[in-house]
Amino acid sequence: MKFYKYQGTGNDFVMIDNRLGEWDDLSNETIQKLCDRRFGIGADGLIKINTAQGVDFEVDYYNSDGSKSFCGNGARCSVAFAHFLRIIEDKTTFSAIDGLHEAEINNGIVKLKMGDVASISKDGDSYVLNTGSPHFIQYVDDVSNYDVYRNGNKIRNSDTYRKDGINVNFVQVISEKELFVRTYERGVEDETYSCGTGVTAAALTFMQNNNQTSVGIKVKGGRLKVYAEKEGEGFRNIWLEGPANQVFEGEINIKSLTF
CATH class of the missing domain: 3.10.310.10 (Diaminopimelate Epimerase; Chain A, domain 1)
Known part of the structure; x- marks a missing residue:
């Protein structure tokens, strides 16, 4: 091959x-x-x-x-x-x-243009949405030292998400223009250096709460950027940009x- x-x-x-x-x-x-x-x-x-x-x-x-x-x-x-x-x-x-x-x-x-997101659901103090794959978003204070594997695995295999699986993202706000995102990915069943649908999901929750149309994303493997337009309870014209x-x-x- x-x-x-x-x-x-x-x-x-x-x-x-x-x-x-x-x-x-x-x-x-x-x-x-x-x-x-x-x-x-x-x-x-x-x-x-x-x-x-x-x-x-x-x-x-x-x-x-x-x-x-x-x-x-x-x-x-x-x-x-x-x-x-x-x-x-x-x-x-x-x-x-x-x-x-x-x-x-x-x-x-x-x-890359992503699919529209009709709505973002709250799960306690966290968020759940689908950006082509399902994502759980939780904001934390110090994502660099956060145990992503243990906590991500626990949420992914909880009673709510065990059957279909969910990607779990831990997000720290660096500034009004940048987030730091780490992701535990279902299907890989471990943390990855970056997750495109995950950073998009994280960005949309941040945009929803801060009335912004773009945000830079830091991940373990580099930097990405997300652009989107608010529409009703969700977003349209969503773009994910970065190196490949x-x-x-x-x-x-x-x-x-x-x-």
Whole structure:
């Protein structure tokens, strides 16, 4: 299998050009091993770029456990990959599990249009919303020293969220223009260096409370920016912006993976 490795603010992905359908039947077990950091390539997720009618391409995303979802940073890396493959130039429309998306790429910076968010729910002093994937947002005072794994795992596996899972984000307000976000991701079942849908969710809760249309986001793997317009109880015209880079390319013998 020919593969490429991409990362977007430390959120890393195995990328496969599957436009000929050669890898349509990858099993969950194979995806898990390809994403394994000791026995495979190592990644937070695997993405197949497929052909699709009416759009430039399809983003077929899998978490490292083989489950499917939408991934904001994965989608941004997919745009960079599609640009590398010369499927697109600087603008694109593509499909993903949550519907259609627009995106732009300029000098390695990818700006991705997210789906509209109709409403944001309160859960005690925290927030719950869906930005393509479900997210739980909790504000804390010192996120740098916060036990993200233990507390994120506890919320994700609570009675409320155990069945369908939820991504758990811990957010610190750095200033009126910047947040620091750390995320425990379902499907990876660990903290990742960045989560695109998670920083978008965090940004929207902040914008809702502070009447802003943009906010910078610090994550363990770098910086992102979110733009949005308030509409009723939710938001529209939501954009996630940040770098997406190819790290390396290679080949791997699927049969050599140990199970």
